[in-house]
Amino acid sequence: MxxxxxxxxxxxxxxxxxxxxxxxxxxxxxxxxxxxxxxxxxxxxxxxxxxxxxxxxxxxxxxxxxxxxxxxxxxxxxxxxxxxxxxDKKPPKPIEPAFPPPSNGKAKFTTSDFVSSLQQSTVSPQPTPIVEKEANTSRKQMSSLRKIIAQRLVEVKNTTAMLTTFNEVDMSSVIAIRQKEQESFQKKYGIKLGFMSFFIKACVAALKEIPEINAYIDKEDIVFVQSYDICVAVSTDRGLMVPVIRSCEQHNFGEIEMQLSAFAQKARDGSISVDDLKGGSFTITNGGVFGSLLSTPILNPPQSAILGMHSIVKRPVVIDDEIVIRPMMYLALSYDHRLIDGKQAVLFLKHIKQTLEEPSRLLLDL
Known part of the structure; x- marks a missing residue:
């Protein structure tokens, strides 16, 4: 059967x-x-x-x-x-003779016979299709994954009221902590302390303050997500993958960094699973690793907001009426204005900025 x-x-x-x-x-x-x-x-x-x-x-x-x-x-x-x-193995194909065997009972195969046999066996060649080539261009068929991504991005643009608000953060304190604790952190967890774990923790604190950022629209309802499952965009040769780090509020910096490293490796070698990618209520994308200074990230549906990180650049800033050089990063928050008001988006970015500039706030859950 x-x-x-x-x-x-x-x-x-x-x-x-x-x-x-x-x-x-x-x-x-x-x-x-x-x-x-x-x-x-x-x-x-x-x-x-x-x-x-x-x-x-x-x-x-x-x-x-x-x-x-x-x-x-x-x-x-x-x-x-x-x-x-x-x-069983297939038997080797017999070698065809260069000349056809004698036919018509003739013992000899003359030149005229050979010419005659060629005329009988010759098949008219099929016309070769003409392919027009455009000057200075090349074409490559779009993969199915890229087609679906393109469709979803256009759908997001057409079905949401997406806006982006910006702020900047002084990364001096975070950089100082990384430099001071890097060696002991690596000994304990076997992995480097990166910037992303600081941002994830800062986002969790801000999401607790402004729950609308962690919600999404379902028809005529607003669905508030009670967990802090944060998606982190990972770039691969096949396209952008967005694995989910679940219950971020329950993990320490080391556990988050290990999960980030494992997801990045799985995404690159193609072993990432659907379970790794489904769910999530908020997304962080880091264009700074490619040198981006500023961008407007697009929403990851059905989520209502996404945070964009960018390059850390030393710039002159005014602190206590003095011009000083600080490592600064622009932050961008794209959000669905149908659900999130401008005030909430600005306060959310401000909360992240304050947390990263004063990381001790994470210990006090401020």
Whole structure:
């Protein structure tokens, strides 16, 4: 009896996927657990394996969009002959003679016979399609992942009232703590103390003060998220991945840094899972690692706000009526104005600024 091939469950928030690559063609013989095709969602890629050995029949092609649970093909149990063929090596192909054998009962194959045979066997070549090339350009097919990302970004722009507000933070205190504690931190946790863990902790404190930033709109309701599950954008060759660090208020700096490092590695080698990416109520993106001085980050739906970090640059600032040089960073908060008022967005950034300039506030939960 034939076995059905179904699209597996790929996470709560995933309802459909794209056939990004077919690894075994329809009609071929496959072995159990052999890779059949690749599925691609707006979050991750996943390989689909043969549930058993047999003859593969596929009802989809590359680029098709499929639903979770959809039957896309079958595997018919192998016959005895197919089983033997799959285990035996194919015999070498016999070498074709350079000249055709004598025909028409002739012992000799004359020059005229050779010319005549060529005329009979010659097939008119198919016309080569003409491909017009544009000057100084090249083309590359957009991946399914990039198509879905593009669609979602346009959807965010068209369905939200997105605004961005800015502030700047003096990073002197954070830099001083990192320099002072770096060696002991690395000995204890086996990883460097970065800037992101400071920002995550500062965001948690600010989210507690202004819960609307940690909420989202669902039709006519406002859903307030009671946990602090923060997404951190990670850039990869395939595109932007946004894994979630859950319950950030319960983790110390070392635990957060270790999770960040593990997610970054998994995103780069393609082993990140749907569970790593689903959920989250607030996002942080760091364009500063690429040298960005200022930007307006776009929302990560259905979330209502996203924080953008940028390069740390030494600039002259006025402190106590004196001009001094300080390592400064611009912060950007993009938010959905349907839910979040300008006052709340400004106060949220101000709270983060104060926390980072006086990190002792984290100890007092201010």
């Amino acid at each position: 034939a076995s059905e091939i179904k699209i597996p469950n790929m996470g709560e928030s995933v309802s459909e996927a794209t056939i990004s690559n077919i690894l075994k063609s329809s009609g071929s013989f496959v072995k159990q657990d052999e890779e059949i095709l690749e599925l691609e969602t707006d979050k991750v890629n996943q390989v689909l394996y043969a549930p058993e050995s047999g003859e593969l029949t596929l009802q989809v092609k590359k680029g098709d969009i499929v639903k979770i649970g959809q039957v896309i093909g079958t595997i018919n149990p192998p016959t005895v002959e197919q089983t033997l063929k799959s285990s």
